[in-house]
Amino acid sequence: MAYPSDPQARERMRSILAPLFVECRELDFRGGVLFRGEASHYCLQQRRQVAHGLRQLGGGHYFEELDGRTYLTYAMPGPDFKPVNKLLHLVLFAATVLTTLVAGASWRFESFLAEAGASLVGAPGSPTLWELGRQLVAQGGPFSLAILLILGTHECGHYLMARRYGMLVTPPFFLPAPIPPIGTFGAVIRMRSPMLHRRALLDIGLAGPLAGLAVALPFFLYGLSQCQFEVIRYWEEGGGLVFGNSLFTWGASQLLVGSPPPGYALNWLSHPFAWAGWIGLLVTMLNLIPVGQLDGGHVAYALVGRRQRLVAWFFLGVLIALGQQWGGWLFWCVVMVLLMRVAHPPVVIEEVTLGRGRRALAWAALAIFILLFMPAPVRGVL
Structure with a gap:
């Protein structure tokens, strides 16, 4: 049920909800309304029935204890509120599974894309579609599994914490990328309720990075232990990519595999879990930059309030300075x-x-x- 646009219907809705609050304030948002106030004695006595009734009305509700009092928050969507399109979520997820499989197979098997093209046009001697599919899953499956779990867990952390606060929020949208190297632009959720207070902001903002990090670390550390040192041949062969280190990745590599011999370097791409875990650590780091609506922006605002903008401009200045060494920061x-x-x-x-x-x-x-900060996450050697 959506919050009615008719003034008389709105007044009836207020009269239905009034017994639940000692005193209530209203906040309009995107055509909907948020009711917030101290829960009444009746509401607390009939808490289970009240919760059931609010679920029947639609929207989201949340009880919380603050300074010895119990508060109720109820968010009701506006008339233009659209329910979650489950088919769209499934289609995007299926497409992202396919693109991450292709990305993983391309890193593990350099001629995969060429063989796939030959197979699709029916070139003589090319593998059959069945053989191509088996190769796709075998070569790209480990990377696809790891990266989808890392990115999906990150967004599910935000989603579940937002639902805990009774907020209106969509499940994660997975975003496929048509080409390697990763096969995805990540995943996002849409918040349809205003952020209530700094506690909720911090909890929701941090839930994603911490959840994603809890999954990325085991993948990265196991994959790192399986990585190999390879001869540095970028200069001789005329080009390549060098992937950056953070304090954490450098320390972990020193502990697990040691320093490379002269003329050698550790290849993150030599194991799909290491590559997916490295991407997960990079995504976590980028999200924790304390700017705007990034997770780091949520955390900074929760900590210092409106002074967050000063923190944001300081970090932007640092990144612009670092952009002189790695142009990706400017972008x-x-x-x-x-x-x-x-x-x-x-x-x-x-x-x-x-x-x-x-x-x-x-x-x-x-x-x-x-x-996790990497001064230069990726560098091309030309």
């Missing part, structure tokens, strides 16, 4: 400013503070960002 700064904005939008209730535990989590996020 990423443009993307962040245009798509993510610099300043984070305000939350509904600014006066709710984090508490010591959540402040410690916010500072831990900064430490994770520093450990």
Whole structure:
């Protein structure tokens, strides 16, 4: 059920919800409305029945304890609210499975794309489609499995935490990329409710990076232990890519495989789990930059409020300076400013503070960002 646009119908809806609150405030958002206030004695006595009734009405609700009081938040979508298109989610996920399989197979088997093209046009001596499919799964499956689990878990962390706060949010949209090297642009969710307060902002913002990191680390560490040193031949062969190190990846490689001999380098691509895990660490680092609507922007606003914009401009300045050494940072700064904005939008209730535990989590996020930061994630050697 959507929040009615007719004033009389809206008044009837208010009268239905009024007994649930001692005092209630309303906030309009995208045609819908958010009701927030201290839960009444009746509401607390009939909490299970109230929760069932609110679920029947639609939208999302959340009970929370603050300063010894119980508050109820109920978000009701507007008339133009569209339900989740499950078919679209499934189609995008299936397409992303295919593109990540192709990406993984292309890294493991350099002639895969050429053989696939020959097979599709029926060239003599080319593998059959069945043989091609088996090769695709065998060569690309490990990378596809790892990268989808890492990126999917990241977004599911955001989704589940947002649902815990009773927010209106879509399940993850997986975004296929038509060409290697990764086969995907990642995954995203759409938030359809305003962010209630800094505690919710921090919990939702951090849930994604921490969940994704918990999956990326085992893949990366296992894959790293299986990686091989290879002769550096970029200069002789006229080109190639060098993948960067962070403090964490450098330290892990020193512990697990040691320093490479002279003339050799560690090849992240020699094991699909190492490659997928490295991408997961890079994605986590990029998301933790404290700018705008990035996860790091959520964390910074939760910690310092409106001063987040000063933190954001400082980090943008640092990245622009680093862009003189690696041009990718200049491109990423443009993307962040245009798509993510610099300043984070305000939350509904600014006066709710984090508490010591959540402040410690916010500072831990900064430490994770520093450990994962790569001054030059990818460099081409020409």
